[in-house]
Amino acid sequence: MQPTSGEMLGIYETMLLIRTTELKMVELFKKGEIEGHMLPCLGQEAIPASLAKVYADTDYLVTGHRGGGHYVARGCDYNALWAELYGRVDGVTKGRGGQIHLMDMTKKAMTGNAVVGQQWGIATGAGFVARKRGVMVVAVGGEGSTNRGVFHESLNMAAVQKLPILYVIEYNDRQMWNVCSETTAGERIATRALAYGMEGASVDGNDVLAIHAKAAEFVRKIREGSGPCLLECITAKWTDSVSNLRNLPENVEAMKKPDFDPVLRFETRLRIDGVLTDSLDLQIKENVRQKLQGALSFALASPVPDRYDGIDEVYSQPV
Amino acid sequence: MQPTSGEMLGIYETMLLIRTTELKMVELFKKGEIEGHMLPCLGQEAIPASLAKVYADTDYLVTGHRGGGHYVARGCDYNALWAELYGRVDGVTKGRGGQIHLMDMTKKAMTGNAVVGQQWGIATGAGFVARKRGVMVVAVGGEGSTNRGVFHESLNMAAVQKLPILYVIEYNDRQMWNVCSETTAGERIATRALAYGMEGASVDGNDVLAIHAKAAEFVRKIREGSGPCLLECITAKWTDSVSNLRNLPENVEAMKKPDFDPVLRFETRLRIDGVLTDSLDLQIKENVRQKLQGALSFALASPVPDRYDGIDEVYSQPV
Amino acid sequence: MRQMKFVDALREGMIEEMRRDPDVFQIGEAIGGMQGGIFGVTKGLEEEFGKDRVIETAISEGALGGVAVGAAAFGMRPVVEIMFGSLMTLVVDEVHNQAGSLYYVSGGKIPCPMVIRTCNWMRIISGPHHCGNLDATFMNSPGVKLVIPSTPYDAKGLIKASIRDNDPVVFMEYSPLYTLKGDVPEEEYIVPIGKADIKREGKDVTVITYGVGVHDALGAAEELEKEGVSVEVLDLRTVLPYDKDAIRKSVAKTSRVVITYEGYKTGGIGAEIAAFIAEECIEDLSAPILRVAGKDVPCPSNRRLIEGISIGMKDVVDAIRKLMA
Amino acid sequence: MRQMKFVDALREGMIEEMRRDPDVFQIGEAIGGMQGGIFGVTKGLEEEFGKDRVIETAISEGALGGVAVGAAAFGMRPVVEIMFGSLMTLVVDEVHNQAGSLYYVSGGKIPCPMVIRTCNWMRIISGPHHCGNLDATFMNSPGVKLVIPSTPYDAKGLIKASIRDNDPVVFMEYSPLYTLKGDVPEEEYIVPIGKADIKREGKDVTVITYGVGVHDALGAAEELEKEGVSVEVLDLRTVLPYDKDAIRKSVAKTSRVVITYEGYKTGGIGAEIAAFIAEECIEDLSAPILRVAGKDVPCPSNRRLIEGISIGMKDVVDAIRKLMA
Ligand SMILES: Cc1ncc(C[n+]2csc(CCOP(=O)(O)OP(=O)(O)O)c2C)c(N)n1
Ligand SMILES: Cc1ncc(C[n+]2csc(CCOP(=O)(O)OP(=O)(O)O)c2C)c(N)n1
Ligand SMILES: [Mg+2]
Numbered sequence A, B: 001m002q003p004t005s006g007e008m009l010g011i012y013e014t015m016l017l018i019r020t021t022e023l024k025m026v027e028l029f030k031k032g033e034i035e036g037h038m039l040p041c042l043g044q045e046a047i048p049a050s051l052a053k054v055y056a057d058t059d060y061l062v063t064g065h066r067g068g069g070h071y072v073a074r075g076c077d078y079n080a081l082w083a084e085l086y087g088r089v090d091g092v093t094k095g096r097g098g099q100i101h102l103m104d105m106t107k108k109a110m111t112g113n114a115v116v117g118q119q120w121g122i123a124t125g126a127g128f129v130a131r132k133r134g135v136m137v138v139a140v141g142g143e144g145s146t147n148r149g150v151f152h153e154s155l156n157m158a159a160v161q162k163l164p165i166l167y168v169i170e171y172n173d174r175q176m177w178n179v180c181s182e183t184t185a186g187e188r189i190a191t192r193a194l195a196y197g198m199e200g201a202s203v204d205g206n207d208v209l210a211i212h213a214k215a216a217e218f219v220r221k222i223r224e225g226s227g228p229c230l231l232e233c234i235t236a237k238w239t240d241s242v243s244n245l246r247n248l249p250e251n252v253e254a255m256k257k258p259d260f261d262p263v264l265r266f267e268t269r270l271r272i273d274g275v276l277t278d279s280l281d282l283q284i285k286e287n288v289r290q291k292l293q294g295a296l297s298f299a300l301a302s303p304v305p306d307r308y309d310g311i312d313e314v315y316s317q318p319v
Numbered sequence C, D: 001m002r003q004m005k006f007v008d009a010l011r012e013g014m015i016e017e018m019r020r021d022p023d024v025f026q027i028g029e030a031i032g033g034m035q036g037g038i039f040g041v042t043k044g045l046e047e048e049f050g051k052d053r054v055i056e057t058a059i060s061e062g063a064l065g066g067v068a069v070g071a072a073a074f075g076m077r078p079v080v081e082i083m084f085g086s087l088m089t090l091v092v093d094e095v096h097n098q099a100g101s102l103y104y105v106s107g108g109k110i111p112c113p114m115v116i117r118t119c120n121w122m123r124i125i126s127g128p129h130h131c132g133n134l135d136a137t138f139m140n141s142p143g144v145k146l147v148i149p150s151t152p153y154d155a156k157g158l159i160k161a162s163i164r165d166n167d168p169v170v171f172m173e174y175s176p177l178y179t180l181k182g183d184v185p186e187e188e189y190i191v192p193i194g195k196a197d198i199k200r201e202g203k204d205v206t207v208i209t210y211g212v213g214v215h216d217a218l219g220a221a222e223e224l225e226k227e228g229v230s231v232e233v234l235d236l237r238t239v240l241p242y243d244k245d246a247i248r249k250s251v252a253k254t255s256r257v258v259i260t261y262e263g264y265k266t267g268g269i270g271a272e273i274a275a276f277i278a279e280e281c282i283e284d285l286s287a288p289i290l291r292v293a294g295k296d297v298p299c300p301s302n303r304r305l306i307e308g309i310s311i312g313m314k315d316v317v318d319a320i321r322k323l324m325a
């Protein structure tokens, strides 16, 4: 079940929007215009963009720390994203969480967390809610997070309870300065699913259509009541964090190759297939540019919070 | 590599000693002569007894809460066990830990813990020591403990580091009032090893020779540097705790069948094979009886601790 | 009035909330069937509400903590049972880092209405892994509420309030209290979170406490009445955030304070209460603030040794006598 | 004397201990290579000691905690790095239930000589999961030692003492201190665990503190000297068990106490210190015991908001002025 041309262009536009957003984020961070801890998903854009065309608007999304792309792909408040990056009151968390705690519950998206692996337990909880409401959960994390015990506890619990959860692993072979050979046993993360009698698969995570196809298959099964499935997407992150930009394409020659650049790769593919024309491409890029410009203006117009803002919002109800 | 006749008789004697010890423990608990939380391994005696003939005296042993049989099989201080059960100062932990914290480090045996699963992390630490000292670790836990995340973290870490650890699962399909179908996904615990590229196997855990054979094979591999292996022993516990004795053979007819009784089963086997004669059996039982009697006398002669005993032993060095 | 056991009142509170709100559900280890957990608190719930609302799980405390946060964030009201108090060590991240910060860090947009119930399994002979008391661990966790009832009435009213509360609640029970009987009205009621309760009025000394400590304090008060000492017993009920006004008022009245709690003394809940008084009410004090609490010794599996480290009514009496001397 | 950065002194202490004792080893996430952890504390250690003694691991904090206990129980001296302080939530069972009780519960037969190092990553813009401070979590854990150095000299001397200590030590660093320079002798030395240090003598007020707080206190003391107020700065250094004698002496001298620490105020370390004073030294006091600590608000990822909730030298000055008024 390949996506339609329209869907493919949608995915392409989403990838461009993520790419443009994150490059801008890096640029503004370097200039010192925005500050804080930020974890771009540059190089991994195919995953959020493809998934967003597979799950439904009513489904739940839970990610770990590298959730910015998923936030965008899900269609969460884009202006509020930029206000957040600028630390303004109209930020999606009122400027409190910053880039690693982006969450937009109007879109059922908990796309932030900074304790690696905790998203798996949270997603399992979301899974119980989803089961009751007749929807499903897409849960996302890096391969490193699968070495946290709670990943295993969650998979086991979800499998026993047949919870409707698609576990997605963004395998980029890097956990900060570590590589998998130093930290991670076994051939593929997908095999970790087998221990729980759960289906798992690995796909090229820089290939939109491969991700889309397998994710769509799993989503169908899950909706039919199979219980959870696990999809491992093999990719490569360009950089770990905005404060450690060693691997950006401008620095590393290899990164400029289409294989390392899922956006370029998908663009090429769409052009070869005749889905993307020059004029369409121009228009899509203009859409993205305008969206970004609009959001930047929105953000800059938003006030800086008072320094005591939020000290009365630690509890939701006064005690 | 089948055990020699002598070894088999040794295993049989160990099984009898465990059985006798624990039945006595149950009896004295019912009479109110000893008190506290106690977790017998009745019905599972084949596992500790067989393993003890496979690992070496210099190896390390780490178990979870149901470690009493392993304590005995390892040859830990038997008199001190009984003094412990009586809460006396000559108890192996001076009457502080009780039956679920039996530990005898002169025998490199940490056979107590009451937070299910924590033994896996501790065994991994022991594994680093064992690697350095040229020995290995035997780590033991119930199937329920493999649903704790730290089991998974430990297997992964041990596999990456090729630590010399034999993980032994005592699969009795029960976690207090839960059965595996309610709690545990996947066919066999042994398959959980595969996720980490580790060898795993399931054996009949009431069959001494099956356990012995597979454990011996794994131990050989581990000593040759294979890294960790996992051995799952399928068994059945007769009772969960001394305060909940529903399943004792006197109550449950099925428990009297040889399949449910590893001691009876091994005795039958040894008789059929001509290894065990009536006179040998008498002698072995007399040995066991004497050992128990001696220990009971030792225990009863040991003083009750002063109520403030140990309040100055919270730190090993005065601060 | 109707007399009920603590455990039954607590269960009744949960049942009422489950009937009222289909989004309330129970999850934990061995909580189902007719057993209903090691202490029988959830006995019979599975029968009424089914396996989808009374969910059995593996020994996976980390996932249980995560489930609480995730289910709450996505709109249900999970009630998690952690089998006993010393296993609360295994959900500290979920409570402290995740649940505690969620409402604030989401910009006040994601409430986290979860309850983690546990039982401090005290005064049993079972060693330090069973007999812990992790209450103090959650005292330094903004955004978290810590509720600890001492009577059947409070247990029911507070569990109902906790389930309805939109913030994460750690709800701690004490095993010796389960069989305690007390008045529990037939009509529905709620005990508000954040309000302490004067369990006995007095004018010479205030004993500030919660949970089982309340009963030690009440016993001590009765004992000392004979000697003409009038003891006020202040039951915090909600330990975090605690009721500062109630403490202020009582201290202003009595000028003497004993704080008693069952956990280890050093760094326990009593430390915060004493520090608050030393900071804000010191002018009202006419004596040192005494803490009567367990010795800083891991709980042994031995009746005699337990005697040597634990506290009871007599210790509270001694402390009060010391203050009155 | 030789001037050294805190981070270098700390590393030197660990290197000396690793050279002295082949059973000391390091284990943690990303601690190897030339990186040496996110703060570079273990930089270069792998090169000297090899991968068997500087062990890289997966993101598996639970296993790391277990490794500490197991390796220590079986006779080595593990030094575990937990990448930053707010992840200490993930090793509470290993520290509190396992390590803390082991020596006692084994009948004084199994010492547990482990060190878990971590860094409280304060004053950075990174949100509540990064900027926590779990020190208070370990204050209610008998058998555990909690060591928090404030200077390069103490960092080196205390890490050496911690590695040699036969009890489990939680060793907390503060990221803003790593680049701080100070005197560090060439000759070997140890700073004993359990001994506080008067970092500045004074007679009007005692500021009791540790870690970064020491520098706020020293700054405040200097500031107030101009106004003729003489401030004593008592650096606890070992927070558990803390040095009661040193506190008693200083309070007896000054009669006024400010306690300052960077964590959340409620239920923080300061609570225990204040409670101790209110219990044992109240007669010496001429004023309330003030706690200057962070607001009970999860740390936001926003410079302005951080300003609104965190404390510094100025707050210590204000508190002292209040006491002297
Ligand atoms: C429990 C925990 N341990 C360590 C860290 C520090 N840390 C932040 S990101 C990261 C690497 C995560 O790797 P992975 O899960 O593969 O995700 P990626 O960053 O590659 O997307 C680490 C170790 C953390 N935040 N939480
Ligand atoms: C972490 C933890 N959770 C729950 C418990 C309570 N508990 C004690 S034994 C037990 C069942 C353990 O089952 P299993 O690991 O299969 O061992 P078995 O008792 O069957 O030998 C449980 C849940 C505990 N002690 N620790
Ligand atoms: Mg990664």
Ligand SMILES: [Mg+2]
Binding pocket: B142, B143, B144, B170, B171, B172, B173, B174, B175
């Ligand atoms: Mg079992």
